[in-house]
Every structure is written in structure tokens, then in C-alpha cells.
Amino acid sequence: MSGNETKLVTDIFVEGARKGWNIAIHSTVPNVLMAFVIIYILNTSGLLKFIGEYIGFIMAPLGLPGESIAVFLAAFLSWGGAAGVLVALVQEGTLNAQHIAILLPGMALVGSTVQYMGRVLGVLGIPGKHYPALFGICLINAYLAMLLMRFIV
Amino acid sequence: MKEEVNPKMLIAGTISLLCAIIFFGGFAKDWWGGIFDFGKLTGQFPEWLKTAGGSSAKGGFLFAVTLIPSVMLALGFVAIFEHYGALAAASKWLSPILKPLMGIPGVCSISLIASTQSTDAGSSTTKFLYNERKITHKELLIFSAFQFSAGALLTNFLSSFAPLLQVSDQSGAVAPVSIAMCLGIIFIFKIFGANLMRLYVKKFVKDDEETV
Numbered sequence: 290m291s292g293n294e295t296k297l298v299t300d301i302f303v304e305g306a307r308k309g310w311n312i313a314i315h316s317t318v319p320n321v322l323m324a325f326v327i328i329y330i331l332n333t334s335g336l337l338k339f340i341g342e343y344i345g346f347i348m349a350p351l352g353l354p355g356e357s358i359a360v361f362l363a364a365f366l367s368w369g370g371a372a373g374v375l376v377a378l379v380q381e382g383t384l385n386a387q388h389i390a391i392l393l394p395g396m397a398l399v400g401s402t403v404q405y406m407g408r409v410l411g412v413l414g415i416p417g418k419h420y421p422a423l424f425g426i427c428l429i430n431a432y433l434a435m436l437l438m439r440f441i442v
Numbered sequence: 443m444k445e446e447v448n449p450k451m452l453i454a455g456t457i458s459l460l461c462a463i464i465f466f467g468g469f470a471k472d473w474w475g476g477i478f479d480f481g482k483l484t485g486q487f488p489e490w491l492k493t494a495g496g497s498s499a500k501g502g503f504l505f506a507v508t509l510i511p512s513v514m515l516a517l518g519f520v521a522i523f524e525h526y527g528a529l530a531a532a533s534k535w536l537s538p539i540l541k542p543l544m545g546i547p548g549v550c551s552i553s554l555i556a557s558t559q560s561t562d563a564g565s566s567t568t569k570f571l572y573n574e575r576k577i578t579h580k581e582l583l584i585f586s587a588f589q590f591s592a593g594a595l596l597t598n599f600l601s602s603f604a605p606l607l608q609v610s611d612q613s614g615a616v617a618p619v620s621i622a623m624c625l626g627i628i629f630i631f632k633i634f635g636a637n638l639m640r641l642y643v644k645k646f647v648k649d650d651e652e653t654v
Contacts, residue, residue, distance in 0.1 A: 305518040312513060325499065375606060389606055397598070434628065
């Protein structure tokens with residue numbers, strides 16, 4: 290941000306767009322591809338329906354179908370993967386536009402926490418005994434945010 | 443990031459920040475044909491390009507490719523807003539309210555803003571503050587809760603989730619929320635989570651924990 294006042298605004302845009310390209314190619318594409326394959330397997334094997342029926346009740350107070358729990362679980366692993374699972378379910382007609390709006394903040398608030406255990410908590414040197422509390426807070430955040438969204442949209 | 447922000451930069455940065463909120467908030471959708479609106483500028487694919495309806499790896503690949511333009515557009519604009527000091531201004535405005543808001547000192551504001559773009563930038567700068575004894579162990583715990591939930595919010599949301607707001611469902615509807623609204627709600631809950639941690643720290647963490 291400093292010492293580059295001579296840069297053209299177009300150059301700055303292109304630099305940012307290039308960063309976007311790199312993220313998209315290295316993260317979005319492989320993650321979404323993986324998510325689509327997983328959903329295909331879960332769906333074809335009938336496992337998704339099973340998960341939706343047995344633990345999906347957690348999502349009911351949020352006005353979401355049981356299958357949406359797959360999106361939420363994927364979010365713990367990665368943002369991109371969760372996005373892929375969400376879209377796969379939207380294309381199948383399991384989720385609608387309203388569900389997308391409710392789910393997004395919740396997915397974000399637990400987003401990639403499995404990775405961030407190392408990259409945030411590990412780097413900061415947080416003692417392991419506090420990890421359950423930190424994960425719990427993410428869960429509470431996510432659930433309340435989705436509940437709020439349910440009443441907004 | 444620089445620690446000092448002069449008044450001229452602060453004004454420019456604040457204007458830039460407001461522009462960013464308008465741009466990503468969908469507030470300017472109907473002005474001048476939407477040239478100041480992210481959704482409108484993202485544009486449309488030609489009719490013949492069918493991106494929905496595929497399945498498994500091929501379906502996922504094709505769909506992911508269609509997300510790329512909006513990711514590039516979003517990060518291109520973020521780079522511009524950042525160049526004009528939007529994030530530095532946000533950090534300046536946040537600094538005096540961090541203590542009442544979350545119980546962490548104002549020096550954390552730069553780290554906090556950095557953490558919305560990159561978890562690694564956030565955690566490494568925070569570790570530095572801790573090593574320099576600018577924040578205590580308890581403040582570190584509270585701050586870690588903020589960074590851990592929805593880490594790298596800005597980058598992750600714009601690259602993974604923002605394109606989803608333009609995906610239409612089977613009835614042709616799109617999600618009835620804007621990018622700025624989602625970001626705002628997530629940010630509020632990040633602060634809420636930090637406060638839950640504040641309560642937890644107050645109740646369960648002993649004053650001498652770091653030395654044990």
C-alpha cells in the first residue's frame with residue numbers, strides 16, 4: 290500500500306484479478322470438483338438421504354432440509370468444498386435460493402476450521418485444552434447466524 | 443501495513459471503504475445502469491453456455507470454471523479499494539472501540555483487519571504482538587476466537603461464496619441477500635464469538651495460566 294502511488298488503477302485491478310485467478314484455479318476448481326464427486330457418491334449410494342433422515346433434524350429449526358447438513362459438515366473442512374456441496378444440492382433441487390441465503394453465514398462461521406486449527410490456533414500457541422471451547426464458539430456462532438438469517442430472508 | 447495513518451489518507455480511505463460497501467452491498471444496482479454494482483458488473487454468460495445440470499467430476503469442473511470471472515472481478519476491486527486505504531481506514535476506526543467491543547487493546551486493529559484477508563497474516567502479526575508483550579495471554583485467547591471463526595472472511599467469502607449469490611435454483615430464483623449484508627452478519631457474529639470467549643476466559647482461565 291505504500292510507495293506505489295505511481296501505479297495505475299488498472300494495474301492494481303489486474304494484480305488483484307490475477308490473485309483471484311490463482312485462488313480460483315488452485316482452490317475453487319479442485320474443491321468444487323471434489324465436492325461434486327462426493328455428493329454424487331453420497332447420493333447414488335443413498336447415504337445422503339440416510340444422513341438427512343437421521344441427523345438432519347438438527348437443521349429443521351433453521352428451516353432447512355435434513356440433507357443440508359452435508360453442506361455444513363463440508364464447511365468444517367474447506368470453504369470451497371462447502372460451496373461445491375451447496376451448489377450440487379441446489380442443482381438437484383434439494384435446496385432453493387432461500388436456503389442458500391440461510392446457509393452461507395453459517396458455513397462461513399465454521400469455514401475451514403479444521404485447517405485453521407494449525408494455521409491460527411497452532412501459530413498463536415493456544416493451549417490444546419481450549420480447542421473444544423473455540424470449536425464450540427464457532428458452532429454457536431454458525432447456528433445463531435443461520436437462525437437469524439431464517440428470520441431475515 | 444503502516445501503523446500511522448495521516449488525516450488525508452484517512453479521508454481517502456474512508457471514502458474508499460464506503461465505496462466498497464456500496465459496491466458489494468448492491469446499493470447502486472439501479473444507478474447509471476449498475477456500473478457501480480458488483481452483481482451487475484459480473485455480467486452474464488451467453489445463453490448457449492449451459493453450466494448447470496452436469497454431475498460428478500465433469501459437472502463440478504464446468505460449474506467451478508463459471509465461478510472464476512466473479513472471483514477475479516471481486517479480488518480486482520478489493521485490490522483497488524485497499525490501494526486507496528479502505529482497510530487502513532477500517533482499522534483506524536476500529537482501534538478505539540476494540541476494548542469495549544471485544545476486550546482486546548486497540549493495537550490489535552491492524553492484525554484484525556489483516557486477518558480478514560489472510561489467516562496467516564492475522565495469526566503471525568498477532569503472535570508478534572504477543573511476543574512483544576503488547577497483549578496478554580487472556581487477550582490472545584479472545585482474539586484467537588475472533589480469528590478462528592470465519593477466518594480470512596473477506597478473501598474466502600469473495601472467492602468461494604460470493605459467486606453462489608448469483609446461482610439460481612430450480613425455480614430460477616437467486617438468494618435474496620447481498621454480499622455486504624452477508625459479510626456484515628458474519629462480522630457481527632465473529633465479534634459475538636469473541637465475547638463468548640471473553641466470558642469463558644473470565645470464568646475458566648487462571649491469571650497465571652501462560653506460565654504453567
